[in-house]
Amino acid sequence: MKYNRCGKSGLLLPEISLGLWHNFGSVDNFENAESIAVEAFDKGITHFDLANNYGPVPGSAETNFGKILWHNFQGNLRDEIIISTKAGYTMWDGPYGDWGSRKYLLSSLDQSLKRMKVDYVDIFYSHRPDPETPIEETMQALDYAVRSGKALYVGISNYSAEQTRVAVDVLKQLGTPCLIHQAKYSMLERWVENGLLDVLEEKGVGCIAFSPLAQGLLTDKYLNGIPENSRAHNPNGHLKENEVTAERIQKLVQLNEIALNRNQSLAQMALAWLQKDKRITSVLIGASSVRQLNNNIDCLQSLEFTQDELNAIENILS
Ligand code: NDP
Numbered sequence: 001m002k003y004n005r006c007g008k009s010g011l012l013l014p015e016i017s018l019g020l021w022h023n024f025g026s027v028d029n030f031e032n033a034e035s036i037a038v039e040a041f042d043k044g045i046t047h048f049d050l051a052n053n054y055g056p057v058p059g060s061a062e063t064n065f066g067k068i069l070w071h072n073f074q075g076n077l078r079d080e081i082i083i084s085t086k087a088g089y090t091m092w093d094g095p096y097g098d099w100g101s102r103k104y105l106l107s108s109l110d111q112s113l114k115r116m117k118v119d120y121v122d123i124f125y126s127h128r129p130d131p132e133t134p135i136e137e138t139m140q141a142l143d144y145a146v147r148s149g150k151a152l153y154v155g156i157s158n159y160s161a162e163q164t165r166v167a168v169d170v171l172k173q174l175g176t177p178c179l180i181h182q183a184k185y186s187m188l189e190r191w192v193e194n195g196l197l198d199v200l201e202e203k204g205v206g207c208i209a210f211s212p213l214a215q216g217l218l219t220d221k222y223l224n225g226i227p228e229n230s231r232a233h234n235p236n237g238h239l240k241e242n243e244v245t246a247e248r249i250q251k252l253v254q255l256n257e258i259a260l261n262r263n264q265s266l267a268q269m270a271l272a273w274l275q276k277d278k279r280i281t282s283v284l285i286g287a288s289s290v291r292q293l294n295n296n297i298d299c300l301q302s303l304e305f306t307q308d309e310l311n312a313i314e315n316i317l318s
Helices: 030-042 060-072 075-080 102-116 135-147 161-174 196-203 246-261 266-275 290-301 307-317
Strands: 003-005 012-014 016-019 047-049 082-087 121-126 151-157 178-184 206-210 282-285
Touching: 012 016, 016 030, 016 290, 030 060, 030 290, 060 082, 060 102, 082 102, 102 121, 102 135, 121 135, 121 178, 135 151, 135 161, 151 161, 161 178, 161 196, 178 196, 196 206, 246 266, 246 307, 266 282, 266 290
Parallel strands: 016 047, 016 282, 047 082, 082 121, 121 151, 151 178, 178 206, 206 282
Antiparallel strands: 003 012
16 A cells, blocks of 8 residues: 655555445444455555444444454554544434534534544544534634544545635634545546645645545446446435436446556546546545455556546546
């Protein structure tokens, strides 16, 4: 594994990180989840990404990760692992379980620590901007999370380029730098190229790309329709069957041909394609099996693209 500096911070993150949004909830097979996490760590993936609401049921991915942590990584290994969690989406009923208030963020962080049975997380995120709460209040909550020893670094997720500029400046004034922005970025979702990556580079903030395989679309999984054993078929999955359109599949088939000519799987090419931009600190994958995880990690063996390959990819995507 290669480790990249996160923005202008002291923290190195693995080129590939593992997210626990799917496949780690109480509805999933625990032994499978455990074997994915253990294999990931053995392959040098030191960074595990969670959020208060990951499951289903919400919270159960953190509970399961706590079990995995203490079964397998206890003792000194806590010092070898970067755990992130977030608050910002609906977590509990009533006025204090959603969005970006100080009340919600700090209570949620306490709950996350209890579920994972850890004293601190490495990175605590505001999961989304809150149009109703002053950005200063949300950032003060992140700053307090660090000052109280419950988080080592802070980050933001799903903030626009302009919101990011303001959030990063407020955090800087508070004395807690913004470490990282977690943004949706893949061959099929390129909004970060329109301003966000420039802001992050200018401010010295890292970027971790989530759903880099577009939830599995950028793999060879859907080339011949929707298989039963897939996120699009799973009622708990966030990829909907109507997102697997004929037009998309046509593009995926063409991309797959380029990948095969590079002796790569489509998933490997999609991950390598993101890593060509040095502003991307890490790609944050999901995996439903150890086999998928290893297939994805093997993208590291072929990260270079010829100009002809890049042009051909652009033609397909445009
Ligand atoms: P991906 O785009 O990497 O999709 C992962 C899914 O694709 C897998 O669960 C699997 O689905 C399929 N897959 C993965 N590898 C392969 C392969 N080699 N061959 C075939 N199929 C494959 O990422 P996710 O959408 O899971 O997101 C990753 C992480 O990003 C999350 O866990 C979370 O930590 C973070 N995230 C953050 C958000 C935010 O708002 N900040 C929002 C969403 C995600 P299948 O079940 O079909 O096998």
